Every structure is written in C-alpha cells, then in structure tokens.
Amino acid sequence: MPRLYGFDDMAYQRVRESEAAPLRQAASRRLQQQTYEAITTWMNAEGYRTTRGGPWRPSVLANLLDHPAIAGLFEDANGNLVDSGGPRIIQPEEFKTIRAIRPLNSPTHRRADQREYLMPGGLTDCGLCGGMFGSSPANSGSRGYRCLPNRPQHPGGCGKVRINADLFETYVAEHVVAELAKPEVSVLIAQARDEVLAEASELRARVKADKARQKKLGESYARSPELSLSAFRAADKRLAEQIRENAAQARFLEQVRHVPVGDVPDLVRWWRHAPLASKQGVLTLMLERVSVYPAAARGSRTVDGDRVALTWRKWNPSSDKGTAPSAQGDGDRLEGA
Known part of the structure; x- marks a missing residue:
C-alpha cells in the first residue's frame, strides 16, 4: 500500500515538506473552486508527481483532498471527524470546506450503479x-x-x-x-x-x-x-x-x-x-x-x-x-x- 502523499510514514505523524507545499497550494486552488482537472494539469506542469511516481489525475487528487489525515483528523465509527493529534498540512476548516464542495460527499448525491x-x-x-x-x-x-x-x-x-x-x-x-x-x-x-x-x-x-x-x-x-x-x-x-x-x-x-x-x-x-x-x-x-x-x-x-x-x-x-x-x-x- 503506498504512503499518503504529504507524509513520510503510514501513521501520518511525519510531514514531508517537499510534498506538503504543493498539497497546500492544491487545497487553496480547490477552495477557490478550481476543478480537479485544472489543478492536476497545473501540478503536472510544475513537475509534481504522486507517491508512485506517476502524473496526477483528478480522481487521485480528489481522494487525497478527501483524506482527513491531511488536516490532522480521523473519522470515528460514526463517521464524525475527530482531532487525531497528528500534524496538519491544511487546517480542519479548510478540509471541511473542500469536502463539502465535493459532489461525492453531498448527502443528496447517489453514486451511480457500478456496471461491469x-x-x-x-x-x-x-x-x-x-x-x-x-x-x-x-x-x-x-x-x-x-x-x-x-x-x-x-x-x-x-x-x-x-x-x-x-x-x-x-x-x-x-x-x-x-x-x-x-x-x-x-x-x-x-x-x-x-x-x-x-x-x-x-x-x-x-x-x-x-x-x-x-x-x-x-x-x-x-x-x-x-x-x-x-x-x-x-x-x-x-x-x-x-x-x-x-x-x-x-x-x-x-x-x-x-x-x-x-x-x-x-x-x-x-x-x-x-x-x-x-x-x-x-x-x-x-x-x-x-x-x-x-x-x-x-x-x-x-x-x-x-x-x-x-x-x-x-x-x-x-x-x-x-x-x-x-x-x-x-x-x-x-x-x-
């Protein structure tokens, strides 16, 4: 399992600053409601790569920005966001705003049926x-x-x-x-x-x-x-x-x-x-x-x-x-x- 972008360890306790900086910029762009495709186009043009060494894709970035660990949070058994005590690459308020504007996380959004x-x-x-x-x-x-x-x-x-x-x-x-x-x-x-x-x-x-x-x-x-x-x-x-x-x-x-x-x-x-x-x-x-x-x-x-x-x-x-x-x-x- 690959590590989470922005962190050096699987416990999300050590921030990798060389990745944290572009992650913060990506979050800032998303807060301005720039599309994931536009953000990943920018990241790839700047030479940033995923932890696997590949180019960024919209779905990969969307999942990263939807991971609570980047804001020092985790989800409990009831789905509530709780402070993990870990380092914060972005602020919890920023994370919650990004999550709220992602259609996949909308309470009224229904995932399309998966077809083979x-x-x-x-x-x-x-x-x-x-x-x-x-x-x-x-x-x-x-x-x-x-x-x-x-x-x-x-x-x-x-x-x-x-x-x-x-x-x-x-x-x-x-x-x-x-x-x-x-x-x-x-x-x-x-x-x-x-x-x-x-x-x-x-x-x-x-x-x-x-x-x-x-x-x-x-x-x-x-x-x-x-x-x-x-x-x-x-x-x-x-x-x-x-x-x-x-x-x-x-x-x-x-x-x-x-x-x-x-x-x-x-x-x-x-x-x-x-x-x-x-x-x-x-x-x-x-x-x-x-x-x-x-x-x-x-x-x-x-x-x-x-x-x-x-x-x-x-x-x-x-x-x-x-x-x-x-x-x-x-x-x-x-x-x-």
Whole structure:
C-alpha cells in the first residue's frame, strides 16, 4: 500500500515538506473552486508527481483532498471527524470546506450503479485515430464504449467513435470462444499463458530497474551542482513515463493468470457463468488488439468485421504442439432492434 502523499510514514505523524507545499497550494486552488482537472494539469506542469511516481489525475487528487489525515483528523465509527493529534498540512476548516464542495460527499448525491465492462483497458483502440477506447454510457443510460476524447490526462483520442457495449462484447466473445474451441488452439493455452506471464515478469523487472534509476537520479541531483533542475526534471519525467507505461502493460498482461487450464467441456456455458476476471484473462491471452471503426450509418445496430477488427495474439509454440490462433474473417452480423 503506498504512503499518503504529504507524509513520510503510514501513521501520518511525519510531514514531508517537499510534498506538503504543493498539497497546500492544491487545497487553496480547490477552495477557490478550481476543478480537479485544472489543478492536476497545473501540478503536472510544475513537475509534481504522486507517491508512485506517476502524473496526477483528478480522481487521485480528489481522494487525497478527501483524506482527513491531511488536516490532522480521523473519522470515528460514526463517521464524525475527530482531532487525531497528528500534524496538519491544511487546517480542519479548510478540509471541511473542500469536502463539502465535493459532489461525492453531498448527502443528496447517489453514486451511480457500478456496471461491469468486459473489454480490458488497453486492449481496444479507435480505428480512426488509434486512440484508447474506454467505457462510456450513452445519454440513454445504456452501456457503451467510446474513443476517449483528447484531454491532458488522455491525449490523442478523437472522441468520434462509439459502440453499444452489449453488441460489441457479444461479437468479440462469440469469436473468441469459437477460436478457443479449436483443438489446435486449446492444447496451447497453458503454454501461451506462461509465455504472456513471462512477458509481464520482464516488464515488472524493467519497472523495478527504472525505479532504482529514478532514485539514483534524485540522489545525484541532491549531491551534484552540475545537474540543472530542468535536466533533472526532464530525466525524471522520462523515467516516470516508462515506469507508468510498463507497469500498466504488466497489469494488463497479468490478467491471463485467471484463464482456466485444462478441458472445459462446454465453453459457451463456462463463458456465460465465468467471473469477469477470467473472461478478461481469456481476451488478453487470445487478442493482441481490437479496433473499432465508425458505424456505416448513424444508429446502426450491426456489428461485423467492417466495424470491429480482431488482431489475434501470435504465440510461439513448439513445432509439435500445434499452431497459433489464425486470423478470423468478417464474422457474423449481430442484428438488434
């Protein structure tokens, strides 16, 4: 569990001043009702990083500013704020004001129902721009996916392509289960899973090495007057980006550990009742990429090979163990009302 930003210890007794200063500035900006997105854009531009070394995101900052410890408080069993006796980075009155203006803490606010989405993050991209796809309910409330629009936290997306989640997930699942049912593919599952997990382990090793380099860089900057602040920030930023990207890819690949190994008599039945993590593990194992293109006509309920392109993961089986998954054709059309 990472430490809380602004503190050196998990007991919240020792303040880290190098982090307390930007935290106070962030709180001050929030008290002026600046948005979390605007505040994190400023923090990232100034070179401030989270305790994990990554860039700030609105949700991360919102949770930090909602943590009572930053004001020397804690919540008792009844949810009341009580003085903890610990140090205060911001004043209790400031904390209570920030908490009061956060919509999530409003007594009348009801959290939206959590809905499951099958497609793992990082697997699907936009066929138009190559940007990342993410879950995004339609205005009607139905589940959906879309190309994430261009923002400081998610640069590059066009935001123009959407697809109904039920139709999209059904199309992908049908093709994956059909491929998985092939005898020459099923015998390779265990080997393929081990290969993907080995790749994830390599990425974890890179993350560990880069974190060590990042720490050494900080120590070098503290000792050496020859390293300028701008050079230090540039190098630190590059390392932080590498760490974030490799860690995200490792988490993505590690989903395959949930893939069942051995005979599954009825794959369709298994898929229907399998845990979400197991389904996502299968998708990660079988697919390299899923690209979604615009619908042929506005409001179209047809999903086929022209709309969704499946790129199958290429395995490296031994010559006596069969072949890797083959490319699919256009597939069937899914008609909806």
